[in-house]
Structures are given as C-alpha cells and as structure tokens.
Amino acid sequence: MYIGKSYNLFEFVIWTKGKIYMLLLLSAIPVILYDVLEIKWIAIPWSVIAMLGTATAFILGFKNNLSYKRSLDAQDVWTSILSNSRAWGLVSRDYLNSEISKDLIYRHIAWVTALRYGMRTLKTWESTNETNNVAYRKLFKIPEQETNLEEELAKYLIASELQAVLKSKNISTHILSLQSKTLKSLYDKQEITVLQFVDMEKSIKDFYNLQGKSEQIKNSPFPGQYNTINNLLVRSFTFLLPYGMLNDFDKLNEGMAGFMKGNMIWLIIPFSFLISWLYFSIVQVGENTENPFEGGANDVPISQISFQLEIELRQMIGEINLPEFSMPQNNIIL
DSSP states (O other): OBOSSSOOHHHHHHHHHHHHHHHHHHHHHHHIIIIISOOGGGOOOHHHHHHHHHHHHHHHHHHHHHHHHHHHHHHHHHHHHHHHHHHHHHHHHHHSOHHHHHHHHHHHHHHHHHHHHHHTSOOTTOOTTSHHHHHHGGGOOOHHHHSOHHHHHTTTSOHHHHHHHHTSSSHHHHHHHHHHHHHHHHHHTTSSOHHHHHHHHHHHHHHHHHHHHHHHHHHSOOOHHHHHHHHHHHHHHHHHHHHHHHHHHHHGGGGOOGGGTTTGGGGHHHHHHHHHHHHHHHHHHHHTTSOTTSSOTTSOOHHHHHHHHHHHHHHHTTOOOOOOOOOOBTTBOO
C-alpha cells in the first residue's frame, strides 16, 4: 500500500516507461506519413476518434471501479481479521491459564502468518512479474520473499505441530483445526465452561469464514472478458488517435506565422503521446489494483497487519521482547 500523498511524476514514469517508446513511435508515424511523405488520405475524421475515446473512457472507468472494489473487499477482510484476532487474544488470556493462553495465541499468530504467505503465492494471471512492476519493485521488498514459511512458523509452533501442518495441503486450515482440537480437549477436562467453549469455537468459525473470503479474492482472477475488451479499446484508440488529429492540426497553420508556420502538424506527437500515455496509465493502475495480494505497491498491507497483530497479541500475555514495526520503504508498506 502506498502511504504517500500521491505518486510523483518520476515514480509514475518509472512504472510506465515500457509504454513510452511505443507510444512516441505510434504518434510519430502518421505525422511523418502525412507531412513528409504527403500521404494525406490517412487522416481520419475527429468524430470517429471522439466516439471511440468516449467508449474507451466508459469501459476504463467501469473496469477500474470493479478493480477498486476488489481491493476494498480485501481490505475489509483483513481489517476483520485484525479486529477478530484482538478479541481472540483477550478471551484466550482471560478464559485460560497463562501457559495455555500462550499456546493458543502463538498458534493464532502462526495461522495469520500462514495465511499471508498463502496470499503472496504467485498466480498466473497476476501482474507482479511484468516488466514495469519488476523495475518498480526495486524500491521495496516483499517480506514473504525474504524468509520462508517454515522458518516463520517455527517461531510459533512446537516441532510436532510444525511438521504436521507443513504436510497439509492448506496450512492455515490445519492450524485452525488444531485450535479447535485444543479447545475440545480443554472442555472435556472441564477447564473451560460450555459457554466459553461455544464462544471460542464461534471465533474459529469466523476465522474460517474470513480465510475463505481472502482465498476467494486471491484465487479468483478478474473476469477476462473485461480485460479483453478494455485492452482492445485502449489499443485501438491510442493507435488511431494521431490520425484523427492530422486535419485539425494542419488547419492551425493557416493563422500561424514565424517558425511554427507549416510545422504545427508536429505538435501532434507530444499531444497524442500525452493523451495515449494517460489512457495506458489508467489501464495499468486498474491491472495493479485488481489483485490486492500479489506483492505490488498497491497491495493491501497484509504483512504489516500480521506484524501488528503479533506485537499486540504478545503484549496481551505480558511479553516484553517484541519485534519492531516494519518501516515503510519509499512510502510503501506491505
């Protein structure tokens, strides 16, 4: 998640530089054909470009709204995980003795850790390995790529539990099942009352639901039909745009004097490039918002939420030697 006031122009240029050369070339070709080679018939009526641009803008706005909604849904899920986890820490501490409380809290931290690692697993439809994102990713580090899951889980689980969960297909699900198994054992021993048992089992059910919602966002790609029509319209518009500007810019020469007389047509290159670049940038923003767990600068900060939870839960049971909050890297937190 980017926490600065806004991206500066330099950062945006770095992020979108892969398109810059192509767009400059597309803007220059029709000008050269029209003015240098005097192929006048390539000019297209501006009304055609205006209609295409309007349709493109409409689809862009629709798609980006859907992308932003996915990001908001992911933020809501992990905000609920944060608040529900705080409640879990309180009841674990207050219902049980300190040793069992620590086991339940540490196991819960392991669950959040396993879940965030699962969310960072790369999917084929995600854009994190595209050239523009790889270049921009030099500005920050993804915590889940700095250490492996086994090392992290070893901090919170005993050896026998660690080996068991690592063999399971869904580690997060297995950890929650261990929590439920522990609660059942405590109830059988009459160390918790039936109301406490029901209350804590309901919390585990809630965590399962939140895990499922997070996994659904992660494992469901953005509908391909919207991406297809979106890319088709944007590419068509940016390709045809300079052809639609030829007649209008050529007419500007009639009232012009001095150096620019007869050369106004060449202004199409910067203006067409700027408009096309803005359209492609909007597309890129949408593509990098629709997958909120992929490890990009616009992700939901699930790593930071996990680190925050660990500190708060361990404080609840009186621990002092706590990890420090991770600092933003170039105004980006993950």
